[in-house]
Amino acid sequence: MIDGKLHIFTPEGVTLAVVPAGAARRGYAWFIDLIARAVIGFLCMFLLQLAMPGGAGTGMMMVVFFLIEWAYFIVLEVFFNGTSLGKRLTGLQVLREDGLPVGWRESVLRNLLREIDFLPFSYGIGLGFILLDKHARRLGDIVAGTVVVYRDKATVRPALPVVTPLPLPYALTPDEQRALLDLVERVRTVPAQRQTELGDLAEPLTGLKGEASLQRLFQYAAGLTGGKQA
Amino acid sequence: MRQHQFESRHAALWQDIEQELASKQPSADLPVKYRALCNTLAVARQRGYSPSLVQRLDLLAINTHRLIYSAVGTQEHAFMRWVLRDFPRLVRAEWRVVALSLLVFYGLTLLVGLAVAWDHELAYSFMSPGQLANFEEMYRGGAHKLARRGSDDDVMMFGFYIMNNVSIGLRSFVGGLAFGVGALFFTAYNGAYFGVVAAWLSRDPATALNFWSFVITHSALEITGLLLASASGFKLGSALLLPGRRGRVAALRESAASILPMLLGAAMMIFLAAFFEGFWSARTDIPATAKFIVGGMLWLAVIAYFCLAGRKRAT
Numbered sequence: 275m276i277d278g279k280l281h282i283f284t285p286e287g288v289t290l291a292v293v294p295a296g297a298a299r300r301g302y303a304w305f306i307d308l309i310a311r312a313v314i315g316f317l318c319m320f321l322l323q324l325a326m327p328g329g330a331g332t333g334m335m336m337v338v339f340f341l342i343e344w345a346y347f348i349v350l351e352v353f354f355n356g357t358s359l360g361k362r363l364t365g366l367q368v369l370r371e372d373g374l375p376v377g378w379r380e381s382v383l384r385n386l387l388r389e390i391d392f393l394p395f396s397y398g399i400g401l402g403f404i405l406l407d408k409h410a411r412r413l414g415d416i417v418a419g420t421v422v423v424y425r426d427k428a429t430v431r432p433a434l435p436v437v438t439p440l441p442l443p444y445a446l447t448p449d450e451q452r453a454l455l456d457l458v459e460r461v462r463t464v465p466a467q468r469q470t471e472l473g474d475l476a477e478p479l480t481g482l483k484g485e486a487s488l489q490r491l492f493q494y495a496a497g498l499t500g501g502k503q504a
Numbered sequence: 505m506r507q508h509q510f511e512s513r514h515a516a517l518w519q520d521i522e523q524e525l526a527s528k529q530p531s532a533d534l535p536v537k538y539r540a541l542c543n544t545l546a547v548a549r550q551r552g553y554s555p556s557l558v559q560r561l562d563l564l565a566i567n568t569h570r571l572i573y574s575a576v577g578t579q580e581h582a583f584m585r586w587v588l589r590d591f592p593r594l595v596r597a598e599w600r601v602v603a604l605s606l607l608v609f610y611g612l613t614l615l616v617g618l619a620v621a622w623d624h625e626l627a628y629s630f631m632s633p634g635q636l637a638n639f640e641e642m643y644r645g646g647a648h649k650l651a652r653r654g655s656d657d658d659v660m661m662f663g664f665y666i667m668n669n670v671s672i673g674l675r676s677f678v679g680g681l682a683f684g685v686g687a688l689f690f691t692a693y694n695g696a697y698f699g700v701v702a703a704w705l706s707r708d709p710a711t712a713l714n715f716w717s718f719v720i721t722h723s724a725l726e727i728t729g730l731l732l733a734s735a736s737g738f739k740l741g742s743a744l745l746l747p748g749r750r751g752r753v754a755a756l757r758e759s760a761a762s763i764l765p766m767l768l769g770a771a772m773m774i775f776l777a778a779f780f781e782g783f784w785s786a787r788t789d790i791p792a793t794a795k796f797i798v799g800g801m802l803w804l805a806v807i808a809y810f811c812l813a814g815r816k817r818a819t
Contacts, residue, residue, distance in 0.1 A: 287542065288542040288545050288546050290565055290566045290569060328656045329657045329658075329659060329660035330660060333663030336663035336664050343671070344671070373566060373570065374570055374574045375570060379761060382764060383761070386678055386767075387678055387681065390678050413681070416753060417757055419761075426563045431557070432556065448550065452552040455507075455553070459554060459555070498506070498507065499508050499554065500507060500509055
């Protein structure tokens, strides 16, 4: 299947699929982080000026700036399961390429190399790498062996209408069975005209057209999965 | 087997694992359950069960995979072991890039310094007269405060040293990725800069004493730290230039992962140096002799640390 997923092979002999995130979503995440860092910076500046005015406050401020510049992403990614604030809000997550959460080593590497990805301005090099790399990794990700993926949300499985199960007129391969089940689970989410059209396309299997064909497909699906009797 | 049969047969297992994932303390037989889960996932995929079921199992498997494999055995005294053994060993093992970095920095310092000492006019080709006069002003006279007025300014300069110097260290590592050019530039630039300033200020005995007593202590940590940082940058560059029998990306990954502890050690040294530079080096109530003694001892300690620490075999 061509779906851009990154398949992780586990010692248990199964593959786990994660979806790498592209440049736009990562850009939004970065922008949110930029604002968050600015807010933190101003807040600290304000508090420090109140607490210790003069040179000492300025000195501590520079330490804070240093931490915001270099440590913000690293600390958040390590302690919050691969998410900075922006990644959390945009539903992204950094993982190691073997699917495990990032540790110090990976996070430090990928975030130090941000400097290079940022060149010549606003992630020029990083964007180039994201567009060219098949898993949309920027240079820092490639060197650190990490990948930014969509954080999986628990899926709500659609409820299927209860219909009388029917046997299939002829045997389908597992791939075809999966396509059929995928169709009946998702067909109700598309516009009505498109539903009719899809029903027409299934004519070779059902011998019917439009909505009637779809109903027949529901019955076949119920027969396939062994659903409850109507 | 029909999908519904399959689901009702294994529903208990899946729910069990979901609960384990939600609880903070997974039970000891989670790996057994996980293998069973992987089995059901593989079967569901192979038999073409509905994608939403496969997706659910996939997600369950990913989360359990993370939980099981990211558990790290507790390492006792990992940090101390790194300080006492692994860090100096790494620096010795990477002696080639460390030597390159030392050579570039001290070579240029010596070259430029001797040139300026031989002909003072040469200093003007590196820096503007205003800058040189500024340096002279800073270190002149008995009551040199290095442009500071009390402990408030000490803290400010401490903050500045951390922001500035540690950033330079990190940048020279990152710059190493550009085939080592970035690291080379930072090292060479700092070497030449230090050479000019040192030679210029050493002309006048008054400024010479103030200058050398100021730099001797923290430079042991700061210069060594900066040089180790650029050495780790050289390591990145060398992985790109001379990948050996590996692909360039593979070489880069391997080198980056292995050299990173050296960079972090270097950053820690520069960080420590900021304490000396902020709160010790600039104090005027300490006689220069005391500074030379402490600074000399620190230099010896740093050299001895990298030459000798961690040589004993682990028992």
